[in-house]
Amino acid sequence: MAIKSLKVLVRFTFPDETVTRLHDGAGPFLDTNGDLWLGACLTEGLDEIEMAMNGEAATLMLGVSGLAPDGAGLAFDEMEDGNVIGGKVQLLLQGMDAWDQPTGSPEVKFTGTIDNMPMADTSTEDGTISSITLEIANRFSVRRLTSGAVLSDVDQRARSAQLNPSAPSDKFAERIPGLSDKAIRWPRFS
Numbered sequence: 457m458a459i460k461s462l463k464v465l466v467r468f469t470f471p472d473e474t475v476t477r478l479h480d481g482a483g484p485f486l487d488t489n490g491d492l493w494l495g496a497c498l499t500e501g502l503d504e505i506e507m508a509m510n511g512e513a514a515t516l517m518l519g520v521s522g523l524a525p526d527g528a529g530l531a532f533d534e535m536e537d538g539n540v541i542g543g544k545v546q547l548l549l550q551g552m553d554a555w556d557q558p559t560g561s562p563e564v565k566f567t568g569t570i571d572n573m574p575m576a577d578t579s580t581e582d583g584t585i586s587s588i589t590l591e592i593a594n595r596f597s598v599r600r601l602t603s604g605a606v607l608s609d610v611d612q613r614a615r616s617a618q619l620n621p622s623a624p625s626d627k628f629a630e631r632i633p634g635l636s637d638k639a640i641r642w643p644r645f646s
Contacts, residue, residue: 458559459551464505465493465562466518468570470534470543478520479550487550488558497521505547508566508594515594516568518545521587531588535573543570545592567620568594609633 463485468476477493479485485493498505498518508516534540548562572591577584609629616626 458553460554461552461556463550463552463558464498465548465550466496466498467546467548468543469546470539472539474539488561505566508547508568515571516545516547516566516590516592518590518592519587520590521585531573532575540573541570544568545570545590566594568592 464480465485465487466478466480468478470476477491478496478498479493480496480498482495484495487493498520504516505518531540545566545568546564547566548564550562551559553559569592570590571593574589574591575586576589577586609632612629613625616623616628
């Protein structure tokens with residue numbers, strides 16, 4: 457089947473192992489595996505999501521708005537109980553056919569962990585509307601160093617194992633210990 461459109465999916469796996477699935481749209485969405493994705497409005501714009509999916513962003517600000525007050529209260533309670541920060545977030549793309557039915561399995565485009573969750577309430581004539589902004593960091597944001605710091609192979613492997621335990625060991629900095637004893641001689645030009 458030919459893909460006619462794409463659907464953005466967001467899967468949250470919280471520290472207590474509960475999984476929440478959202479899609480950018482209205483109403484529920486049932487995927488080919490029989491998983492139900494709830495509709496949500498991803499308010500921070502598709503630009504940040506696109507940058508994250510293309511590997512151009514080390515962090516992602518993902519906003520979810522239009523939450524009922526009881527849903528926002530539940531999110532606040534979960535954060536207070538320590539069940540939000542550190543949760544795994546995946547952005548996925550699902551191909552859709554001409555009848556808006558999924559074609560195959562969704563493809564993971566970004567994986568990160570929740571670093572912070574600021575919340576805001578807006579009062580309107582109809583009542584209170586809550587919005588949540590998730591600050592999500594991926595493994596590349598952990599590589600940032602303070603000025604003058606040295607990245608060690610041991611530290612990088614430990615970070616890699618913590619952020620993605622099922623992946624092979626990160627070899628990004630494996631040659632750094634050998635470079636510390638090297639002397640670089642610059643050529644002399646006469």
